[in-house]
Amino acid sequence: MTPAAADPPSRLAPRLTLAGVRLARADFTLEVDALSIEPGAVVGVVGGNGSGKTTLVEVLALLRPPDAGVVSIGGAAVSTTGAAALGWRRRMGAAFREPHLLARSVLDNVALPLRLRGTSRPDADRAATAWLERLDAGALARRDPGTLSSGEAQRVSVARALAPDPEVVFLDEAFGALDPADRHPLQDAVVSHARDRGVTLVLVSHDRDTALALTDRVVLLDRGRAVESGPAAELLAAPRSLAGARWAGFSNLIPVDATTTGEGGLASVRLAPGVELASAAPPPDGPTVAAIRPEAITLFAAADGPDGADPPAVGSARNLLSGRVSRVETSGVRSRVRVEIGAGAAVVLDAVVTTASAEAMALAPDAAVRVGIKATAVHLVAAPPAPSGNPGASLPPRPAMS
Amino acid sequence: MGTVRFARHRRRVAAGLALLAGLAATGAAVPGCGPAPGEPEPIVLATTTSTQDSGLLDRLLPAFTARTGIAVRPVAIGSGAAIALCRRGEADVLLAHSPAAEERLVADGIGCDRRPLMFNDFVIVGPPGDPAGIRGERSAAAALAAIVRERDDGEGGAAFVSRGDDSGTHARERSVWDEAVSARALIAEDPSRDGAPANPAYIRAGVGMAKTLLLANERAAYTLTDRGTFLHLRDQLALAVLVEGDPLLRNDYHVTRVNAEVFPHVRLSGAARFVDWVTGAEAREIIADHGLPRFGRPLFTPVTPAAGSTGSGSPRSTGSVEGRPDAPPATGLALVARAFATAATLIATGDADLIEVIGLTLRVSLSAALLAALLGIPAGALLAFGRFPGREALRTLARAGMALPPVVVGLAIGILFWRTGPLGAAGILYTPLAMVLAQVLIALPIVATIADAAASGIDPGLDRQIRALGASDAQRVGLLLRELRGPLIAAVLAGFGRAVSEVGASLMVGGNVLGETRVLTTSIVLEVGRGDFERALALGIVLLSLALVAAGGAALLERGARRRASAPSAGALAPARARP
Numbered sequence: 001m002t003p004a005a006a007d008p009p010s011r012l013a014p015r016l017t018l019a020g021v022r023l024a025r026a027d028f029t030l031e032v033d034a035l036s037i038e039p040g041a042v043v044g045v046v047g048g049n050g051s052g053k054t055t056l057v058e059v060l061a062l063l064r065p066p067d068a069g070v071v072s073i074g075g076a077a078v079s080t081t082g083a084a085a086l087g088w089r090r091r092m093g094a095a096f097r098e099p100h101l102l103a104r105s106v107l108d109n110v111a112l113p114l115r116l117r118g119t120s121r122p123d124a125d126r127a128a129t130a131w132l133e134r135l136d137a138g139a140l141a142r143r144d145p146g147t148l149s150s151g152e153a154q155r156v157s158v159a160r161a162l163a164p165d166p167e168v169v170f171l172d173e174a175f176g177a178l179d180p181a182d183r184h185p186l187q188d189a190v191v192s193h194a195r196d197r198g199v200t201l202v203l204v205s206h207d208r209d210t211a212l213a214l215t216d217r218v219v220l221l222d223r224g225r226a227v228e229s230g231p232a233a234e235l236l237a238a239p240r241s242l243a244g245a246r247w248a249g250f251s252n253l254i255p256v257d258a259t260t261t262g263e264g265g266l267a268s269v270r271l272a273p274g275v276e277l278a279s280a281a282p283p284p285d286g287p288t289v290a291a292i293r294p295e296a297i298t299l300f301a302a303a304d305g306p307d308g309a310d311p312p313a314v315g316s317a318r319n320l321l322s323g324r325v326s327r328v329e330t331s332g333v334r335s336r337v338r339v340e341i342g343a344g345a346a347v348v349l350d351a352v353v354t355t356a357s358a359e360a361m362a363l364a365p366d367a368a369v370r371v372g373i374k375a376t377a378v379h380l381v382a383a384p385p386a387p388s389g390n391p392g393a394s395l396p397p398r399p400a401m402s
Numbered sequence: 403m404g405t406v407r408f409a410r411h412r413r414r415v416a417a418g419l420a421l422l423a424g425l426a427a428t429g430a431a432v433p434g435c436g437p438a439p440g441e442p443e444p445i446v447l448a449t450t451t452s453t454q455d456s457g458l459l460d461r462l463l464p465a466f467t468a469r470t471g472i473a474v475r476p477v478a479i480g481s482g483a484a485i486a487l488c489r490r491g492e493a494d495v496l497l498a499h500s501p502a503a504e505e506r507l508v509a510d511g512i513g514c515d516r517r518p519l520m521f522n523d524f525v526i527v528g529p530p531g532d533p534a535g536i537r538g539e540r541s542a543a544a545a546l547a548a549i550v551r552e553r554d555d556g557e558g559g560a561a562f563v564s565r566g567d568d569s570g571t572h573a574r575e576r577s578v579w580d581e582a583v584s585a586r587a588l589i590a591e592d593p594s595r596d597g598a599p600a601n602p603a604y605i606r607a608g609v610g611m612a613k614t615l616l617l618a619n620e621r622a623a624y625t626l627t628d629r630g631t632f633l634h635l636r637d638q639l640a641l642a643v644l645v646e647g648d649p650l651l652r653n654d655y656h657v658t659r660v661n662a663e664v665f666p667h668v669r670l671s672g673a674a675r676f677v678d679w680v681t682g683a684e685a686r687e688i689i690a691d692h693g694l695p696r697f698g699r700p701l702f703t704p705v706t707p708a709a710g711s712t713g714s715g716s717p718r719s720t721g722s723v724e725g726r727p728d729a730p731p732a733t734g735l736a737l738v739a740r741a742f743a744t745a746a747t748l749i750a751t752g753d754a755d756l757i758e759v760i761g762l763t764l765r766v767s768l769s770a771a772l773l774a775a776l777l778g779i780p781a782g783a784l785l786a787f788g789r790f791p792g793r794e795a796l797r798t799l800a801r802a803g804m805a806l807p808p809v810v811v812g813l814a815i816g817i818l819f820w821r822t823g824p825l826g827a828a829g830i831l832y833t834p835l836a837m838v839l840a841q842v843l844i845a846l847p848i849v850a851t852i853a854d855a856a857a858s859g860i861d862p863g864l865d866r867q868i869r870a871l872g873a874s875d876a877q878r879v880g881l882l883l884r885e886l887r888g889p890l891i892a893a894v895l896a897g898f899g900r901a902v903s904e905v906g907a908s909l910m911v912g913g914n915v916l917g918e919t920r921v922l923t924t925s926i927v928l929e930v931g932r933g934d935f936e937r938a939l940a941l942g943i944v945l946l947s948l949a950l951v952a953a954g955g956a957a958l959l960e961r962g963a964r965r966r967a968s969a970p971s972a973g974a975l976a977p978a979r980a981r982p
Contacts, residue, residue: 058866063866090872098861100866100867113871116872160871170870
């Protein structure tokens, strides 16, 4: 008898909404003006370390009261204390990166939330056993949690969150200790359960692939603010924020000096004196950052000296710049090439090319190259308002190539 | 992983232990425990407490050292213990007031050169109302008989408090009872010897003179006391001198040297000079003056040499009485071995007194530990999680409280519950309840501090996870307590250990009354005072065994809880087992 077969028909989970929520933490303040999580949705919460993902989960799961604002469940405002909050918490489940198993057997750990809800011991043990087996952890039932590997403990922790058949489930990097190969089937099992049972699932993950493959939409947090929300595919293709661009893999992020309308209705953005790029993206209002994926940059051998003859017309790329290689790092079939452009290396771009091309072109430090970038690959996002007032200051220093 | 991590707590405990070890090492390294070369060797004076308590030694000894350059180390204990020390050769000179025991010491060849030094007198004191009507009675024996007979008739309700500690005063009281032939049987002074039933009007205190007087004061009872101690305490006592002047009540002090032929390490020349000096004119003057300014009469009357010497005058003419005793007492490892044997015998034979003492020890200290846990664990949780002004101050106070001297706790409770104190009406002093109260105060800071450390070590993530599992507040507390059971059991055990091992407060508020408030530690103090080191050590072994049983029980409790927690219910695994 599998749990799925025993499950009653799917229900409608309650809608979770946040309004005007503020919660100050040590290194950021969670600020969510409006967020709604639809019944039965699978929502990814993404963002860098310290962006507030776990704090958002804690607020949604009624585990931490906000300093200000309203948390509503099923349309009614709820506090984190009292019988109503306890009642809602008993319709939710949560597992975090740290499994926090209690000093009792694995089976008793998984049965515990049911026991806390007053389920009889045999029924609780049956549900616990079923969930352990479903997450490929049935053999662990009699083990002491102290003897488990971190990956095993995470399976147990997730089974414990799901065992009481909650209507809303929060998994905060709950499979973080597992290899992708082990993680994916478990995530798939949880998500398919959520889809079958109409469970609202909030998945916190660093993993772009997970967000893309499993979620209906993602909420992107940056230093406590929910800066983007939408289907993962849209966010990956066209981020609107700097944090979104960073998360989506646009690792070349260059502040824009000035934006003008250039030929063919394309925007022309000046990155540095003498370095301008045509962009097909609509320029945002205010301070702007140009975002370019390193994979979208094409390198050409310089026919002549970098300051010599006119650039040859090669292909359709609107932008063709002269530069000089400063570093080459090879990792398998891909090579990351750093190119300095403009007077005094005013602009630095990373390009990812195949190692075969890098070798064929004899790319090495100090080599002169041409950099080709399609106007459609130059993405424009708004620079976030920086505390210091200087939009450029919010850009992180370019990370060293690893 | 995933369970509560106590690493932080463990580090704290380890740091504490290291600190303690360092302190112990420092103490062990204090120099100055041996005489500098060329200086005369110090002598050890075994003496009764009254000479020190009255302040006499503080005047005599510096004068002697100033005169001779010989330092004197006084060991002021009961006469019984002082004589026992001499029998072991651990002292050089004895200053005591138990003539019969001293004569036996000399007869055994261990004591020699015994000389009368001074005397004072014993008096029988009692409530001024004198329910037994003994005021003015000439015969001490008749007075004692009247006290217990009064009670026997069921008319008064007066009681007599005996020192009950084999001290010189106790010995004197015994000889008075021996004279009171008609009453002798009524009191069952020594139940095991007399075979008579215990008389509730006869209270065996088992403490020093001052505490015995305080106990008699609380109970409005009679007692036999040396006049000096009574004079010292008279302002605090509602007791009056009722009988005095019987020759039987004369209290003679003698000095006796320990025979250097029996114990070659005895410092003969220093001891001889001390005996000569203390019976000489300079010391006589000091003795005759001592107490005069404060009490209007001297506390002791010196004996002039002409008044009669019971020993030989010269330290060198002692050969005839000195000789080897028949059976030297056990020392060193042999003493420890015999103590183990005694402990085994006491337990195996089910010694009635011991069973009673153990029973009371467990009742008092387990109650105290339980109460300390009921108060201390919530207090520790409050210190760990509470957000209130003064929390850090309270935490520091609790930590400092671990160093609270039990005797100070006893004193504080005594002051509160003395009949003249603010809570005197409760009438709980010298009852097990007062001891429980004192031990709770002593154990509470330890339990609270360890509980605080344990609770502070809870990972906030664990608490969050427990709430996320749907635990109500009560369930959450239960789950957290269960996660912390190891350190919490240790906390209660530490509280029990401190309660069961303390002696200062129990003596102070319990009074060491046999059958009422005598516990193992106070028994040990009593036996040491009596000089029965073997039995004292045996009782120590019994106490340690109790602690061992408690620690073992706690370990089983914890392991049992974990095994229960780890064992899945039979129902869940039954199908799996049925089809292997």
